[in-house]
Amino acid sequence: xxxxxxxxxxxxxxxxxxxxTREILETAARVICRQGYEGxxxxxxxxxxxxxxxxxxxxxxxxxxxxxxxxxxxxDLFEEQVLSQVVGIVDPVERLRxxxxxxxxxxxxxxxxxxxxxxxxxxxxxxxxxxxxxxxKKKYVRFLESAFTEAIAAGRIRAVHPKVAAFSFLGTVLWLxxxxxxxxxxxxxxxxxxxxxxxxxxxxPEEDRCGAA
Amino acid sequence: xxxxxxxxxxxxxxxxxxxxTREILETAARVICRQGYEGxxxxxxxxxxxxxxxxxxxxxxxxxxxxxxxxxxxxDLFEEQVLSQVVGIVDPVERLRxxxxxxxxxxxxxxxxxxxxxxxxxxxxxxxxxxxxxxxKKKYVRFLESAFTEAIAAGRIRAVHPKVAAFSFLGTVLWLxxxxxxxxxxxxxxxxxxxxxxxxxxxxPEEDRCGAA
Numbered sequence: 001x002x003x004x005x006x007x008x009x010x011x012x013x014x015x016x017x018x019x020x021t022r023e024i025l026e027t028a029a030r031v032i033c034r035q036g037y038e039g040x041x042x043x044x045x046x047x048x049x050x051x052x053x054x055x056x057x058x059x060x061x062x063x064x065x066x067x068x069x070x071x072x073x074x075x076d077l078f079e080e081q082v083l084s085q086v087v088g089i090v091d092p093v094e095r096l097r098x099x100x101x102x103x104x105x106x107x108x109x110x111x112x113x114x115x116x117x118x119x120x121x122x123x124x125x126x127x128x129x130x131x132x133x134x135x136x137k138k139k140y141v142r143f144l145e146s147a148f149t150e151a152i153a154a155g156r157i158r159a160v161h162p163k164v165a166a167f168s169f170l171g172t173v174l175w176l177x178x179x180x181x182x183x184x185x186x187x188x189x190x191x192x193x194x195x196x197x198x199x200x201x202x203x204x205p206e207e208d209r210c211g212a213a
Numbered sequence: 214x215x216x217x218x219x220x221x222x223x224x225x226x227x228x229x230x231x232x233x234t235r236e237i238l239e240t241a242a243r244v245i246c247r248q249g250y251e252g253x254x255x256x257x258x259x260x261x262x263x264x265x266x267x268x269x270x271x272x273x274x275x276x277x278x279x280x281x282x283x284x285x286x287x288x289d290l291f292e293e294q295v296l297s298q299v300v301g302i303v304d305p306v307e308r309l310r311x312x313x314x315x316x317x318x319x320x321x322x323x324x325x326x327x328x329x330x331x332x333x334x335x336x337x338x339x340x341x342x343x344x345x346x347x348x349x350k351k352k353y354v355r356f357l358e359s360a361f362t363e364a365i366a367a368g369r370i371r372a373v374h375p376k377v378a379a380f381s382f383l384g385t386v387l388w389l390x391x392x393x394x395x396x397x398x399x400x401x402x403x404x405x406x407x408x409x410x411x412x413x414x415x416x417x418p419e420e421d422r423c424g425a426a
Contacts, residue, residue, distance in 0.1 A: 036337060038251030120391075121334065124249060141392075157416040163399065164407040165416075167392050168385045175384025178333075179354075186376065194377040202415020203370040203378075 024049050024059055025073045028066055029114035037067065037124050067122060068129040074112070074119035075136045081106050083140065092151040093200070096144070100173060100196050107176045108188045117177050141166050172199055237262050237272055238286045241279055242327035250280060250337050280335060281342040287325070287332035288349045294319050296353065305364040306413070309357070313386060313409050320389045321401045330390050354379050385412055 027049045032040045042063055046056040060066045082102040089095040107116055125133065144166035151157045172195065182188055240262045245253045255276055259269040273279045295315040302308035320329055338346065357379035364370045385408065395401055 036251065038249065155418060158414070158418050160411050160416065161399070161403075161407040164404065165411060167388060168408065168411055170392075171384040171386070171388025172381045173384070175380060175388060179380050179383075186374070190374075191377065194374040195381065198373050198377060198381055200416055201371070202417055203373065203413055204415055205368060205371050 021059065021069075022073065024051075024056070025066075025070050026112055026115060029070050029112070029118050032067070032070070033114040033117055037063075037122060042066075064125070064129070067118070068125060068133070070115055071119050071122070071125070071129075071133045072136075074115040075133065077110070077112055077115065078103075078106060078119075078140070081110075083143065087143070091156075092147045092154065093156045096147050096151070096169070097196055097200055099144075099147075100169065100199060101192050103173045104176065104192045104195055105188070107173060108180055108182060108191060113177060120174055120177075141170070144169055169199065234272065234282075235286065237264075237269070238279075238283050239325055239328060242283050242325070242331050245280070245283070246327040246330055250276075250335060255279075277338070277342070280331070281338060281346070283328055284332050284335070284338070284342075284346045285349075287328040288346065290323070290325055290328065291316075291319060291332075291353070294323075296356065300356070304369075305360045305367065306369045309360050309364070309382070310409055310413055312357075312360075313382065313412060314405050316386045317389065317405045317408055318401070320386060321393055321395060321404060326390060333387055333390075354383070357382055382412065 028040075028045045031045050031048050034040075035044065042056060043053050045066070046053045049056060051059075060069060082099060085102055086095050086099045089098055107113065110116065119133075141163075145162045148157070148160070148162040148165045152159050152162070176191075180186075180191065186194070241253075241258045244258050244261050247253075248257065255269060256266050258279070259266045262269060264272075273282060295312060298315055299308050299312045302311055320326065323329065332346075354376075358375045361370070361373070361375040361378045365372050365375070389404075393399075393404065399407070
């Protein structure tokens with residue numbers, strides 16, 4: 001399931017029966033989102049998965065390993081659906097725009113929203129597991145920073161601070177899971193278009209831009 | 214301590230010894246941030262406050278009331294240091310710019326960072342307490358939406374979607390507590406300036422703006 005082998009993981013994630021494993025991780029994520037990590041018992045998670053507790057422990061050796069596996073799965077989904085789809089785009093601004101579109105889609109339309117929430121909300125992990133997840137998150141920040149740096153060097157965008165731009169991009173996109181509801185007033189398609197337009201097109205009216213130049 | 218009396222609160226927050234109460238709420242927020250809400254015992258919180266468990270229960274009647282009181286205190290701090298300081302600014306763009314500056318400062322320089330984290334991270338509250346906190350948060354979203362709407366009507370900014378703009382503003386600012394470290398490479402003053410410049414000034418280079426007009 002994992003694209004990057006990491007010696008810092010406390011245990012190898014399960015690699016057989018990939019679809020069943022994904023199903024278990026998504027179900028467990030939903031239970032943990034609803035009941036909280038401390039509140040969600042392994043029995044409740046097993047019940048939701050249609051497994052006995054022993055059956056669940058056949059897939060995963062402890063609750064902390066389960067949390068870690070959900071987070072790695074969240075990073076896998078992100079890398080499959082977002083990062084790997086855009087790294088090859090030559091123009092740095094189009095690379096960033098397509099990256100935002102795809103990341104917005106993952107957060108708003110994904111069947112795995114709870115997995116993404118757990119990935120960004122839970123500080124419960126410690127030690128090597130936490131370090132492995134942080135390293136994967138940092139890879140995304142560095143990707144964004146270097147795309148902004150490249151766009152600045154090419155004169156495609158203003159000389160903003162690449163790190164501030166990278167985290168503003170992330171905050172804009174990831175705050176979505178805290179407020180956006182697909183059944184609300186803004187459709188997912190409109191949201192994606194409005195967000196990219198706002199972030200890359202800015203707030204200033206055209207006349208203001210030319211007058212200021 | 215609270216500016217808005219709410220009939221939906223499960224209990225009245227303590228109103229005597231305001232400074233001592235604030236100190237207790239800030240200390241409790243630090244313990245909860247470190248140990249998690251489920252993991253932090255009332256005994257551990259009392260110890261950190263230099264109180265007996267009975268002494269703590271003199272101030273607050275249960276752990277859920279403590280969590281709710283921390284969240285209301287976080288909203289109080291926000292309203293005192295941000296919202297009430299900017300509502301009177303006539304120009305809607307300057308109102309929004311100053312609002313972002315002050316909110317960034319609250320998140321990055323505040324002595325009460327853990328209070329802000331708990332306000333935005335904890336979904337543990339339920340029922341009337343959760344509804345009261347959500348109502349206070351919604352007031353901020355509505356303030357931002359109407360300032361964006363006013364700025365659009367006055368031709369001061371482009372016709373972006375006010376709700377998307379409001380939540381992009383919030384995501385940009387509030388994601389800060391997830392990544393920004395005051396002892397890192399970006400000073401708090403620089404961060405505040407860069408973030409306001411990026412959000413309000415946008416990414417497009419001057420020549421591009423005029424060419425596109």
